[in-house]
Amino acid sequence: MESTYSVYESEEFRQMLTDASAMKEPPVMDGSLRQAWFIHRCRSILSDREKALGRKLTFCVVTFGCQMNERDSEKLRGILKLTGYLEAASEDADFVLYNTCTVRENANVRLYGRLGALSTIRRKNPSMKIALCGCMMQEKDEVERVRTRLGYVSLVFGTHNLYRFPELLCRCLLSDDQIIDVEEKNDLIVENLPSERTYPFKSGVNIMFGCNNFCTYCIVPYVRGREKSRDPKEILREIGHLSRDGVVEIMLLGQNVNSYGKGLPGEVTFAKLLREVEQVEGIRRIRFMTSHPKDLSDELIEVMKDSKKICPHLHLPVQSGSSRLLRIMNRHYTKESYLELVSRLRAAIPDLSLSTDLIVGFPGETEEDFLETMDLVRRVEYDSAFTFLYSRRTGTPAAAMEDQVDEATAHERFNRLLLEVQTIGRKRSSRFENTVQGVLVEDVNRQESGFVTGRTGHNLVVHFEGDRSLIGSIVDVRLTKAHGFYYVGKRVVHASE
Numbered sequence: 001m002e003s004t005y006s007v008y009e010s011e012e013f014r015q016m017l018t019d020a021s022a023m024k025e026p027p028v029m030d031g032s033l034r035q036a037w038f039i040h041r042c043r044s045i046l047s048d049r050e051k052a053l054g055r056k057l058t059f060c061v062v063t064f065g066c067q068m069n070e071r072d073s074e075k076l077r078g079i080l081k082l083t084g085y086l087e088a089a090s091e092d093a094d095f096v097l098y099n100t101c102t103v104r105e106n107a108n109v110r111l112y113g114r115l116g117a118l119s120t121i122r123r124k125n126p127s128m129k130i131a132l133c134g135c136m137m138q139e140k141d142e143v144e145r146v147r148t149r150l151g152y153v154s155l156v157f158g159t160h161n162l163y164r165f166p167e168l169l170c171r172c173l174l175s176d177d178q179i180i181d182v183e184e185k186n187d188l189i190v191e192n193l194p195s196e197r198t199y200p201f202k203s204g205v206n207i208m209f210g211c212n213n214f215c216t217y218c219i220v221p222y223v224r225g226r227e228k229s230r231d232p233k234e235i236l237r238e239i240g241h242l243s244r245d246g247v248v249e250i251m252l253l254g255q256n257v258n259s260y261g262k263g264l265p266g267e268v269t270f271a272k273l274l275r276e277v278e279q280v281e282g283i284r285r286i287r288f289m290t291s292h293p294k295d296l297s298d299e300l301i302e303v304m305k306d307s308k309k310i311c312p313h314l315h316l317p318v319q320s321g322s323s324r325l326l327r328i329m330n331r332h333y334t335k336e337s338y339l340e341l342v343s344r345l346r347a348a349i350p351d352l353s354l355s356t357d358l359i360v361g362f363p364g365e366t367e368e369d370f371l372e373t374m375d376l377v378r379r380v381e382y383d384s385a386f387t388f389l390y391s392r393r394t395g396t397p398a399a400a401m402e403d404q405v406d407e408a409t410a411h412e413r414f415n416r417l418l419l420e421v422q423t424i425g426r427k428r429s430s431r432f433e434n435t436v437q438g439v440l441v442e443d444v445n446r447q448e449s450g451f452v453t454g455r456t457g458h459n460l461v462v463h464f465e466g467d468r469s470l471i472g473s474i475v476d477v478r479l480t481k482a483h484g485f486y487y488v489g490k491r492v493v494h495a496s497e
């Protein structure tokens with residue numbers, strides 16, 4: 001989607017930019033003030049280049065992967081905008097940055113495909129700078145490949161030093177060498193980075209970084225490092241800023257939000273944080289992801305039940321319905337305890353929408369294991385589910401397991417499961433037909449002129465007649481017709497409107 005919103009800096013960062021502009025040398029201490037100094041430095045380098053070229057310089061950030069990466073990219077785009085670059089609509093730009101993902105093999109394949117295609121554009125603009133960052137760059141083998149084979153890449157950095165992007169950008173602008181700066185770990189949480197939000201009315205908010213769970217198939221803990229929670233005061237301050245800036249919906253982000261607060265002083269829990277977020281004026285909808293079933297507390301269920309703002313939708317990845325596999329996956333719950341958790345959730349919040357992630361073809365998965373997954377899916381009746389073919393990730397315990405499932409079997413199971421979750425999802429999501437729901441309008445409909453598109457609290461997409469002026473507001477819509485996974489509706493205009 002094209003960006004409609006200009007860069008957002010907190011008051012604190014704006015002050016840092018002012019302070020940094022008076023400094024001759026960069027502050028020695030690592031953190032946002034030092035980075036503010038480098039933003040100024042980049043600005044002057046770029047403005048000289050623009051004068052020489054007689055045109056503005058442009059950038060493009062392409063994001064792969066999850067919401068965490070999306071949010072990181074907003075920060076990268078915010079920084080690039082503050083340095084003076086203009087955002088281009090495509091990769092035909094002077095600075096192209098790929099924020100990579102490596103959760104499954106196909107994420108890597110897509111990146112290399114994209115880089116290959118970029119070489120044609122680069123021929124037209126030889127001074128184009130290409131940079132790579134994100135999860136894939138935390139893998140030694142991938143960085144080695146860039147170093148030895150992709151000489152045209154100018155800059156590589158990782159997930160731990162993303163906040164140092166202004167400084168790295170500055171080095172990159174002043175050098176023709178390939179710069180590789182990836183850290184193994186970093187405990188610092190740098191607050192106040194500017195960001196350029198994709199949507200003016202909704203925003204992701206990081207509440208924690210990293211992951212300690214080491215599910216045996218998953219590479220995330222290796223590339224994102226150990227779990228660290230943000231100070232609740234900082235989170236609430238950011239949400240306050242966002243609200244004053246017109247944001248009505250926030251998505252609290254973490255790999256396992258239910259273990260938020262561990263390691264922080266005092267008795268901080270995710271449920272307590274939610275109670276405080278609920279108090280922030282102007283915020284009308286709260287979402288969060290991802291919830292690990294093993295840590296979902298009764299306190300959280302209570303908070304969800306009492307809340308007026310937390311959306312009645314929960315993403316609760318189960319991965320498999322086989323208790324045997326769940327143990328080998330290191331998930332710390334069983335099929336039975338998961339089903340019991342779902343019952344407790346539904347007893348407290350009757351019309352809760354549930355979505356999940358499922359992996360097919362984990363090493364050693366037998367037909368019986370797979371049938372347990374099918375059975376669980378039928379019993380839970382998810383509103384939607386993401387199904388993934390198991391992907392072998394180097395360095396994870398599962399990659400070394402002997403009995404890898406052959407591709408044909410995995411595909412065949414995958415198709416069976418997909419059909420099942422789609423059939424159930426269709427049935428489940430049609431349960432709102434003819435009801436009136438609050439819909440947050442996100443965009444004009446690109447296919448049908450005179451229509452807009454939004455989402456209900458249950459996370460269902462709705463198209464209805466309306467115009468651009470509705471974007472960002474929550475309006476009542478009667479869901480007249482369910483079409484599989486989306487609805488067509490009609491706005492209900494109240495007498496006072």
Ligand code: SAH
Nearest residue numbers: 217218255290317357358359388389390391
């Ligand atoms: N932290 C989240 C998930 C992050 S990764 C959680 O624990 O729920 C998103 C999803 O990718 C996972 O839920 C899992 O279903 C899938 N995934 C992770 N590693 C995978 C692998 N090696 N192969 C296939 N799918 C994988």
Ligand code: SF4
Nearest residue numbers: 211213214215218220
């Ligand atoms: Fe990966 Fe498990 Fe951590 Fe999720 S909880 S990111 S699946 S290791």
Ligand code: F3S
Nearest residue numbers: 065066101102103135
């Ligand atoms: Fe991918 Fe990294 Fe997210 S590996 S799924 S972008 S945490």
